[in-house]
Amino acid sequence: MASLQKLSGGKRPIRAIDFTDSRDGKRKRIRLGKVSHDDALEYKRWIERLISAKLLAQPDIKANEWLSERVPDQIHERIANVGLCTSRTRPSEFPTLRAWIDRYLSERSDLKPASRKRIELTADRLIQYFGSDILIGDITPSMAHEWRATLYTPIRGKSRLSEASVRTHCRNAKAMFTAAVERELIPRNPFTGLKSASIAANRDHYITPAQTRDILAVAPPAWRVLIGLARFSGLRVPSETHLLKWSSVDFERKQLIAVYAPKTDSYRTVPIVPELLTILADAYAIAAGSPDAVPSPTSAVVTVPRHNRHRMMKLILERAGIKPWGDLFQTLRRSAETDFARENPQHAVSSWIGHSMQVSERNYLMMTNDLIDAASSRPLMSESKSASKSSSKSASVKPGIVMQHDAIVHNANVPAGSYAKKKPHDMHGVTDGCRSLPQLKARGFEPRTYGLKVRCSTS
Numbered sequence: 001m002a003s004l005q006k007l008s009g010g011k012r013p014i015r016a017i018d019f020t021d022s023r024d025g026k027r028k029r030i031r032l033g034k035v036s037h038d039d040a041l042e043y044k045r046w047i048e049r050l051i052s053a054k055l056l057a058q059p060d061i062k063a064n065e066w067l068s069e070r071v072p073d074q075i076h077e078r079i080a081n082v083g084l085c086t087s088r089t090r091p092s093e094f095p096t097l098r099a100w101i102d103r104y105l106s107e108r109s110d111l112k113p114a115s116r117k118r119i120e121l122t123a124d125r126l127i128q129y130f131g132s133d134i135l136i137g138d139i140t141p142s143m144a145h146e147w148r149a150t151l152y153t154p155i156r157g158k159s160r161l162s163e164a165s166v167r168t169h170c171r172n173a174k175a176m177f178t179a180a181v182e183r184e185l186i187p188r189n190p191f192t193g194l195k196s197a198s199i200a201a202n203r204d205h206y207i208t209p210a211q212t213r214d215i216l217a218v219a220p221p222a223w224r225v226l227i228g229l230a231r232f233s234g235l236r237v238p239s240e241t242h243l244l245k246w247s248s249v250d251f252e253r254k255q256l257i258a259v260y261a262p263k264t265d266s267y268r269t270v271p272i273v274p275e276l277l278t279i280l281a282d283a284y285a286i287a288a289g290s291p292d293a294v295p296s297p298t299s300a301v302v303t304v305p306r307h308n309r310h311r312m313m314k315l316i317l318e319r320a321g322i323k324p325w326g327d328l329f330q331t332l333r334r335s336a337e338t339d340f341a342r343e344n345p346q347h348a349v350s351s352w353i354g355h356s357m358q359v360s361e362r363n364y365l366m367m368t369n370d371l372i373d374a375a376s377s378r379p380l381m382s383e384s385k386s387a388s389k390s391s392s393k394s395a396s397v398k399p400g401i402v403m404q405h406d407a408i409v410h411n412a413n414v415p416a417g418s419y420a421k422k423k424p425h426d427m428h429g430v431t432d433g434c435r436s437l438p439q440l441k442a443r444g445f446e447p448r449t450y451g452l453k454v455r456c457s458t459s
Helices: 037-056 061-070 073-081 097-107 113-130 141-150 163-182 209-218 221-233 274-288 309-319 328-343 346-353 357-364 369-377 385-395 424-431 437-442
Strands: 002-006 014-020 027-034 255-261 266-271 408-411 445-448
Touching: 002 037, 014 037, 027 037, 027 073, 037 061, 037 073, 061 163, 097 113, 097 163, 113 141, 113 163, 141 163, 209 221, 209 309, 221 274, 221 309, 221 328, 266 346, 309 328, 328 346, 328 357, 346 357
Parallel strands: none
Antiparallel strands: 002 014, 014 027, 255 266, 408 445
16 A cells, blocks of 8 residues: 655665555655654554545544654644645644534534533533634643543532533543544544543432332322333333323233334333323323313323423422432432332343343342342252252162262272272162271272262161
8 A cells, every 4th residue: 555665775764655645546755754664664554544544534543643643743744745634734724612513513413402412511611611712723632631620620509510421521522523533624632532431320229119109199190190100111201201192001901102212213112010000090080181081192191391300309309208319310210120120031121111231230220128138038058849859869768878879889809900880789788787987898898989978877
């Protein structure tokens, strides 16, 4: 793909890299100057990666980092002149942060409303720290790390962000600047080194059946439906609960059919447990208005507004005398899956909840006190059927009989090297009356048990 050329003689000659541009078929050269052979080979390897990235129209993140961190300005400009990267000497071509964010959001028509809102929050954090007029090419990795540190500081009277929220902002910033690298607006992504991997959810709170009954007892009827769908069926609030129609409630088969999940753009079926069936039946009667009427199949099951859900939920918890927990509705969903998993196979439970088994294990299933109590009260050493059967078989053997599988008996009167494996009935007369191994040896037999016991008569 590329070849290394020597342009002069001597121990440290002037070297260059030649390659053919696939766009116009012309031969192009990048002069490296006086460099060692090993350095020239390294340049050649990275240049070939840049050529491949250009040919495939896919950015090579590692190669871009090499360009920005290890290549001198003079050679970098020569690489830019052959069209393999963006010049460092033309910073005015970099868009401003505000202009790039607006362009990025306008190109992301695939984003769901909730995802777009999270990215917009990240954009606000970036502009608040860097300013809207900074060129995106002027943001350095050091500045990106400093920005991440500020995310832990409370702003506008709000509490500090959790580690999970900080990582979400870092992921969003990485995605925005990776898109800029892909469009060759900047040579490298300054947010690459930030920790942004998602972490497992905090699963330290399980809503017990007793707590659930106390909550439902003080909740208004409309809120009983929302809480019941989250706690007993594990529906996402509000994306799934507020889209549920009465046509999806099958009272006869006790199922929620065709539950739509905007997050995964899929449908699923969820069983209706008896506790939820009662709540839905009451809500159905209220929606109908009279005993002889039925609600419209297209009318919504949940009538609670989407906004101010957390505020109202906290008021309900205060009425029930329960201290509010973190992730109010997400915790209800986790508790529902934990209850499902007690009696049902996990692949079915994950299907009902609407995610993979790996997500269930990492973020949803919880260890509850009743599971620990049940395990501590269940004896592990109880005899199984096979153990009882083995014990009864051993008890049926007469004392003094050496079981065939228990020992290989060596007769001392037989020449060395000759062994005999005796049948139980063959050994009965030999071992009858023996109380110990020395007595058995006195009769000319030497048992070799290989870790197994020889039974002797107790008479």
